[in-house]
Amino acid sequence: MLYRANVGRVHALCLRMARDRSEADELTQETFVRVWERLGSFRGDSAFSTWLHRVTVNVVIAGLRSRGRWRERFAPVEAEDFGAAVPAFSAGGDLDLERAIARLSPQARLVFLLHDVEGYQHGEIAELTGIAVGTSKAHLHRARGLLREDLSR
């Protein structure tokens, strides 16, 4: 079933971007509703997982922004409780890195997650997010620098 097979991956991205469980739940639900609505437009010229991620990224960005919570939700914050609030990430995971990622700016966090965690290339990220390839590279460079610095403390 489409939902069961993909909910974990969609929810992980929503959770890392929203950094809030209930917000991530809401975004996950919105993503699957959107997928259902647009399933007819999936042409099969890309992997389904890529298409699903595109929908997820669109929902994460547009959804929160339209609700006026982009700055509030995505602004850099102290995220010491992030890992503790997310057992899926803290149990056997790399809590220090999760927290450091949570402290990144929204753009840097999204690019880092898509590139270094999900494995997308900059061209794909540019297509997914609507930013230029060079911008994606700049965000990744900045994200890695900040993460290295954060993790070395």
Next chain:
Amino acid sequence: MKWLLWRRTPEIPPEERAANDALLARARALPREAEPQRDLWLGIRNRIELTRPPEPTPARVWRTRVSVPVWAAGAAALLVLATSVGTGWWLSRPPSLDDPVAVRALADSLRDRDGMTGTRENLLALLGARRDQLPPEVVAAVEKNLAEIDRAIAEIHLAFEEHPNNAALQFLLAEAYRREADMLQQLEWWTTQEPEAHS
């Protein structure tokens, strides 16, 4: 694998490159899946059903429009009733600062919104699906007020962390829940009325 396509650029100093490699290895090892702690499928299914295009004939349209609110109205009525009873009882017996244990117990019971969340989401989904059929001022008022109430509840919860036995906060929280219940009651009424009643 896509990971293997990550190229090293010659401009990067060796130390930074090594640090990037280490960081990349840690990033690759992060879990790429996180199952939600509650089943989200019910809410998704309800929203999908609500967003199905209406049947072409007016009679069928009205049957479709009525069938879901009956279900949602029941849930809303239970929610409103439970919230009202709880809040009414609570307000009739305001906690005393002399009895912090009782105050804390009441606070904990009021904080438990898990049961409300699903119903509330369904009602909000209903509101979204019926947006075109409801007066715009009703939609705007419900959304605006729910957002304000949610913000207030979140702020009260934060204040609770520092002052868990503060009776004034208890009253504020109860009032916030009462307002939310009122809003949901209004929404339930609007979504179960004949279109003529909206005018």
